[in-house]
Amino acid sequence: MEKFEYFRGTPEVGIVPKAPHAGPLIRHVYEQEHGRGGFAGKVTHTYHLYPATNWLPDETRVLDGGAWAPHWESPLRPLGGTHHALTVMTPAEPRDVYRGMARLVANATVAMHVTAPAAPMDYFFEHHGATLVYFVHQGAGTLETTFGPIEFRKGDCLVVPKGITHRFELGSGPQYYWVYESFAGDPEKSEAPTTGQFITHSRSDYKFPRTLDTRNESGRFEIVSKVDGIYTRRVHPTHPFDVIGWRGDYLPYKFAVEDVRPLVADRSHVPPSGHTIFKLPGCYLCVFTVRSVEKEGMWLPFFHKNLDYLETIGYHFGDFFSGGGVVTQGMVTLHPVGLPHGPKPRALEAFLDGQNPGVHHEVAIMADLANPTQVSELALSLSKPGYMKSWAGYTTDPRFTWSANRLAEVQALAERVADARDELAPKERDGEGA
Numbered sequence: 205m206e207k208f209e210y211f212r213g214t215p216e217v218g219i220v221p222k223a224p225h226a227g228p229l230i231r232h233v234y235e236q237e238h239g240r241g242g243f244a245g246k247v248t249h250t251y252h253l254y255p256a257t258n259w260l261p262d263e264t265r266v267l268d269g270g271a272w273a274p275h276w277e278s279p280l281r282p283l284g285g286t287h288h289a290l291t292v293m294t295p296a297e298p299r300d301v302y303r304g305m306a307r308l309v310a311n312a313t314v315a316m317h318v319t320a321p322a323a324p325m326d327y328f329f330e331h332h333g334a335t336l337v338y339f340v341h342q343g344a345g346t347l348e349t350t351f352g353p354i355e356f357r358k359g360d361c362l363v364v365p366k367g368i369t370h371r372f373e374l375g376s377g378p379q380y381y382w383v384y385e386s387f388a389g390d391p392e393k394s395e396a397p398t399t400g401q402f403i404t405h406s407r408s409d410y411k412f413p414r415t416l417d418t419r420n421e422s423g424r425f426e427i428v429s430k431v432d433g434i435y436t437r438r439v440h441p442t443h444p445f446d447v448i449g450w451r452g453d454y455l456p457y458k459f460a461v462e463d464v465r466p467l468v469a470d471r472s473h474v475p476p477s478g479h480t481i482f483k484l485p486g487c488y489l490c491v492f493t494v495r496s497v498e499k500e501g502m503w504l505p506f507f508h509k510n511l512d513y514l515e516t517i518g519y520h521f522g523d524f525f526s527g528g529g530v531v532t533q534g535m536v537t538l539h540p541v542g543l544p545h546g547p548k549p550r551a552l553e554a555f556l557d558g559q560n561p562g563v564h565h566e567v568a569i570m571a572d573l574a575n576p577t578q579v580s581e582l583a584l585s586l587s588k589p590g591y592m593k594s595w596a597g598y599t600t601d602p603r604f605t606w607s608a609n610r611l612a613e614v615q616a617l618a619e620r621v622a623d624a625r626d627e628l629a630p631k632e633r634d635g636e637g638a
């Protein structure tokens with residue numbers, strides 16, 4: 205025993221050798237590397253009771269993907285020129301997390317899915333082609349992994365890096381998750397150079413598993429893996445969670461939406477990208493959470509054309525002032541590249557009339573996917589008719605429609621407010637003297 209305690213430079217749990225591939229322990233247990241970037245990227249080593257390749261050779265089967273997970277590869281088609289509001293998906297029959305996965309939109313590097321699991325997984329899953337980011341809109345349970353279990357609940361993000369063996373144990377009640385499948389890289393924490401590493405959250409908010417639940421069990425343990433649309437099942441005679449220790453920083457983790465501490469601005473409007481939590485290749489993920497309303501700046505989204513991304517928003521909780529009463533919890537909107545959108549008429553009226561709600565009481569998850577992004581047939585089957593009509597007030601409310609005097613009125617108004625100043629700004633005399 206040493207006189208003082210130390211922590212090592214790499215996270216570790218359980219029984220591990222002093223360093224990877226070294227020391228006497230490696231002659232008694234079986235080391236396995238989970239490695240990215242060839243052998244030069246992020247890595248974790250796990251130490252197993254049994255060899256990782258002890259599969260039963262005659263039991264490997266390529267599965268019929270269409271029968272196994274009928275909507276995961278739902279056919280895609282181009283999308284443009286029309287906004288969509290997707291209703292909550294109700295599966296025709298109870299399916300587990302993966303067999304019930306349904307694709308909504310996808311580009312070359314990221315796909316967004318929805319799943320409403322209502323059946324247990326009687327197999328383990330490994331995604332060999334993508335890292336998965338879950339947002340738990342509804343439900344709770346335990347994500348069992350090689351590195352230990354992670355308990356999750358409503359409002360949690362779960363990050364399951366590529367290749368990690370895992371299984372979802374569902375809690376009671378309905379479950380509904382949005383899932384972002386990243387084919388070209390793991391989520392990177394978003395940080396602006398000028399606001400640093402604690403906005404909009406801290407790395408200390410990530411929770412990695414630390415409780416090993418080592419299984420020394422024999423039987424038939426099925427693992428289903430996926431690469432693109434190829435689903436393969438293999439069978440091992442020992443439990444895949446036969447891990448006695450691990451060391452590394454390539455790990456699954458959870459992150460609670462309540463730990464997002466958003467950037468706010470009194471005198472301007474923080475753009476959606478200011479609420480980014482994760483960057484993925486070809487996608488950024490934002491959380492709009494409960495926050496104070498801009499005091500003097502625009503507290504609504506400005507009308508905008510996003511010329512490089514399709515925008516998705518999953519509505520988790522709240523009033524959704526910008527939804528114009530059309531969007532309810534669990535729905536997802538799709539705003540395709542280039543097509544203008546922005547506040548619905550009632551919300552804009554409230555802003556123009558000087559109202560200020562004080563607090564944005566909402567939680568929504570936005571994932572913007574780089575163009576070209578396509579929409580699935582399944583998503584189109586969930587599209588609620590009439591979403592484009594939610595801006596219809598702009599063509600019927602006299603406040604917004606054509607009038608012969610409009611130009612002259614605006615010119616006169618502009619003159620009147622030309623010298624107006626924000627209340628929160630320094631006054632002219634404030635900087636004078638010492």
Ligand SMILES: [Fe+2]
Nearest residue numbers: 510515539545
């Ligand atoms: Fe937008």
